[in-house]
Amino acid sequence: MDEMQLLRDFAGPAGLPARDDLARKRAELLAATASARPRHRRALWGGVTAAGLAAAVAAVVVLTPAEDVVRPGPLSPGPEPEPVRILHAAAAKARALPDVTPRPDQFVYSRTRLADGRENETWASVDGTHDGLAFLYGHEAEVAGCRNGKSVQKESHGRTVTNRCVPHPAAPADLPTDADAMLAYLHKSTYGEGDTLRDLGNEVVTLAGGYLRPAARAALYEAVAKVPGLVARTDAKDATGRPVLGITWNSTTEYGIGNQDEFLFDPVTFAYLGNGTTGTVVSQGIVDSVRQRP
Amino acid sequence: MSSPGEAGDDAEIITASLRQPERFAAVFDRHAPHIHRYLARRLGGQAADDLMGETFLIAFGGRGRYDPAFPSARPWLYGIATNLVGQRRREEAREYRLRAALGPPADQDSHADRVAERVTAQAMNDQLAGALAGLARRDRDVLLLIAWEGLAYEEVAAALEIPVGTVRSRLNRARRKVRAELGHAPAEEVSNHG
DSSP states (O other): OOHHHHHHHTSOOOSOOOGGGGHHHHHHHHHHHHHTOOOSSOSSOOOOOOOOOSSOOOSSEEOSOOTTTSOOOOOOOOSSOHHHHHHHHHHHHHHTSOOOOOOTTOEEEEEEEOTTSOEEEEEEESSSOSOEEEEETTEEEEEOOEETTEEEEEOGGGOEEEEEOOOOOSSOSSOOOSHHHHHHHHHHTSTTSOOSHHHHHHHHHHHHTSOOOHHHHHHHHHHHHTSTTEEEEEEEEOTTSOEEEEEEESOOOTTSOOOOOEEEEOTTTOOEEEOSSSOEEEEEEEESSTTOOO | OOSOOTTSOHHHHHHHHHHSGGGGHHHHHHHHHHHHHHHHHHHOHHHHHHHHHHHHHHHHHTGGGOOTTOSOOHHHHHHHHHHHHHTOHHHHHHHHHHHHHHOSOOOSOOOGGGHHHHHHHHHHHHHHHHHHHHSOHHHHHHHHHHHTTOOOHHHHHHHHTOOHHHHHHHHHHHHHHHHHHHHTOTHHHHHHTO
């Protein structure tokens, strides 16, 4: 008796699925590559961060600072290494950014521009429980919110796929506002995936890429400034080829592929521009519903 | 290798995707059908959709750790998928029971004289379903990657991150156990009646 042959006969499907059948999953993968945040047993990328503030602020808030409001400042001369000075300058500028707290049912909107001029847009639920939306590479993709530990992703023909999840609020509540506490928070929040610089970098990129309250954003940059081995690149370019300041840590992966965590800052306003593998954030805001733009 | 295009091997594409993440889609295009079919074989179609997406998202997130010494990413992807299957043992056992109960895939011609064959096959499948479910997870993984997916020993070793010698010993143990289970199958009585 050839048990291997019997096993093969028992295998089930012999045909490979057609390209069309896999298109939905391909689009989801592309969506994840657009935000370029690693996914390790988390719920679907929630992406952007927002905070939940008090009183009835304006329903729609624009967050990207206007050019004429933020005045450029030189780096303060000093004995600190250049990456640290850049980060402290960025922290100082961050404190001047708008301090708003969206309602839990609002969305953080982001528009990023890629190297070829195309733009992607995302609407991320402030509290992670509402369904968001993304326009990525011309595809519209719903981002299912997480309610009662489950997310329900709509498929074609009325099918739905239910996944277990934890909510990914567009901002974690009560982020630390001092650098040491933020550093401790970053180490803890890698979802048990490890404590390497790579994991830390992913956490920083995830947080920095969205809306943070000014004190938390400043604390984030100052926390990064405490990590040893930082390297500054003043000849870095963003996705559109514009010269920017780049901060990276001096680490390579096990296989020597090299570091992909680079934080880019505008050389004049010290605004955070992204991490070099995604497009440049050109617009951000808080809105009441998906498809609405600030 | 100044600008690796879609014609490059997986290692080149994955390396390029570190700076241009959307390049990773080519890895999906090359391997998703096989991974989906593998997952469907082990867990059924519904779970396969779900886990295939998860496999590639995990792979994407971990692409910085991909060893460029491996020109093909397929073993790596099988490894990720297999880990996900490992979290769903009950579903896997249920899938095999279901497959056994539904009978072998309806073949085009079912002449009367093939009925005996099919009865034999069905009884055999019940035994197989039980045998598979009864294997240790690690032995089952090795057995099915070889029997169903046709991976070579070295590929299984890479996928599961174990030495080749361990692949062999797990395969042998799994085959012995399956043979032992089938050896007690009542199907043998049926075939004796011709």
